[in-house]
Amino acid sequence: MKEITRIVDVFNQINFSERKAALATVVWVEGSSYRRPGARMLITDDGRWEGAISGGCLEGDALRKARQVMIDRQPMVVTYDTMDDGANSFGVGLGCNGIIDVLIEPIDPADPNHPVAVLHEFVQKRDVRALATVLSSETPDLAPGARFVLTAQENTAPDWLVDDMQEVLAVGKPLTRAAETGSGAVQVFIERIDPGIELVIFGAGYDVVPVARLARDLGWAVTVTDDCVAHLAPKRFPVATCVLYADRAAVLDQLTITNRTAAVLMSHNFNYDKAVLQALLATDVPYIGMLGPRKRFEKMQAEFEKDGLIFDDDGLERVHAPIGLDIGAETPDEIALSIIAEVRAFFTKRSGGFLKDKSGPIHERQSGNANPVTTR
Numbered sequence: 001m002k003e004i005t006r007i008v009d010v011f012n013q014i015n016f017s018e019r020k021a022a023l024a025t026v027v028w029v030e031g032s033s034y035r036r037p038g039a040r041m042l043i044t045d046d047g048r049w050e051g052a053i054s055g056g057c058l059e060g061d062a063l064r065k066a067r068q069v070m071i072d073r074q075p076m077v078v079t080y081d082t083m084d085d086g087a088n089s090f091g092v093g094l095g096c097n098g099i100i101d102v103l104i105e106p107i108d109p110a111d112p113n114h115p116v117a118v119l120h121e122f123v124q125k126r127d128v129r130a131l132a133t134v135l136s137s138e139t140p141d142l143a144p145g146a147r148f149v150l151t152a153q154e155n156t157a158p159d160w161l162v163d164d165m166q167e168v169l170a171v172g173k174p175l176t177r178a179a180e181t182g183s184g185a186v187q188v189f190i191e192r193i194d195p196g197i198e199l200v201i202f203g204a205g206y207d208v209v210p211v212a213r214l215a216r217d218l219g220w221a222v223t224v225t226d227d228c229v230a231h232l233a234p235k236r237f238p239v240a241t242c243v244l245y246a247d248r249a250a251v252l253d254q255l256t257i258t259n260r261t262a263a264v265l266m267s268h269n270f271n272y273d274k275a276v277l278q279a280l281l282a283t284d285v286p287y288i289g290m291l292g293p294r295k296r297f298e299k300m301q302a303e304f305e306k307d308g309l310i311f312d313d314d315g316l317e318r319v320h321a322p323i324g325l326d327i328g329a330e331t332p333d334e335i336a337l338s339i340i341a342e343v344r345a346f347f348t349k350r351s352g353g354f355l356k357d358k359s360g361p362i363h364e365r366q367s368g369n370a371n372p373v374t375t376r
Helices: 002-013 059-072 117-125 159-171 208-217 270-281 294-306 313-317 332-347
Strands: 021-031 040-044 049-051 076-081 098-106 129-137 147-150 175-180 185-193 198-202 221-226 242-245 261-265 287-290
Touching: 002 040, 002 049, 002 117, 021 059, 021 129, 021 185, 040 059, 059 076, 059 098, 129 159, 147 159, 159 175, 159 185, 198 208, 198 270, 208 221, 208 332, 261 270, 261 332, 270 287, 270 294, 287 332
Parallel strands: 198 221, 198 261, 221 242, 261 287
Antiparallel strands: 021 040, 021 098, 040 049, 076 098, 129 147, 129 185, 175 185
16 A cells, blocks of 8 residues: 555646556566565656556666557556576566566557556555456457446446456466457456554553554554543654544444554543443454553453443454564564564464475465466
8 A cells, every 4th residue: 555655646746748667567476475465566657656567677678668658658568577697688687486477558648548646546546446457358348458437336347357367366366368259368466455454542652652653564454542631742743644542432433443453542541441342343344453561451351341341252263462563572663563563463364484484485376377468
C-alpha cells in the first residue's frame, strides 16, 4: 500500500508538458527474486524513479528500456534471467537465482485508463481488489495493457476471466496464465491489491509512539484511542491516521472493524483494557494483542467468568497475551518491533521463525505458466 500510494503521489507531481513517464511492474517470477509479482516502479525520462522491481540490480536496465517504451508508446515485457551469474549482461554477479518478467508501459496522462489511474482509484477507495492486466494478445479488440477490476462491489472482467480473478481475490496468490477469449489467445497477469493492515491501538502512553510510527512506516492505517484526553496530544502522534478520544464503554461505536483490523491494548490500565477486551471479544476482529504478562489476561478471564461472561475458545484464541514475537525486546522501540512483527506474521499466516530453519523457498511459487510471454 505504501509503495502504491507513493507512486500515485509522485505521478501527480510530474509536469507532463516537459516529462514522459512509464510504469514497470513485475508480472512473473520463476525461482528467487528480491521483489515479488506486483512490485512496481514509476520511471520518468529524466532518469528518476519511485518504487523498485528488485534490490537495485535491475532498475538501471529497466530505466533504459522504459525510455524506449516512452518513445515507441508501446508496452514491452522484459525478461531478466539471474540464474547464471556468468551469462547475465548487467556486469555484476547477481546471484538471485531467478527469472523475472517485467511489464513496462508508457503513461499517457490524457488517457483515463492509463496504468496509474487504477492505482489512484484504489488509493482513494482503499478496497480489496483483484486486478488483471493483459500482457499479450492475439485478439484485435484486446490490447496489451488492458485492465480489468474485480471487487465486492465492482466487476469489469469478461466472463472468461472472472473465475480466475475470483480465485486470486479469495486466496491472494498472484496468477500469470494463458487464456482463450473466443476470438484469440491472451496472456494475463492477475494480482490482488489491498490497503493493508488497519492497526487500532487502545491506550496512548509513551510506549505507543514507536508502535504507531513503525506501523505508519510500513504504510498501515493507524488509529490511536484513549479515554484520557491529556494522552492524545496531536504532537505525540503526528503520524497516526486518526487520534480518537472516546470513553472505554463506547469506543467501538466510533470504529470500523474489518478482517484486516488488528486491535492492540497498551493502556497499562487493567480496568480500561478489560472493558475494551470485553467489547472486542463480541466483534469479529481477527487479531487482539495485549501488552503485559499472561497472568494479567488470566485475571481478566477469571473476572469475566465471575461476572457470568462466557467466551468460547475460538474467541479467546484471537487474544495474543502477552503480545509480540520473542526477540529479546527490552526498550520501547524493540518492543514496538516485536509487536509489529507478530501482527504482520499473523496476517500473512507465518510462524515468525528464522528463515534459515524454513524448508523450501522463502516465498510461495507463482501460479501459471513459466516465463509465459514473448519478450524482448
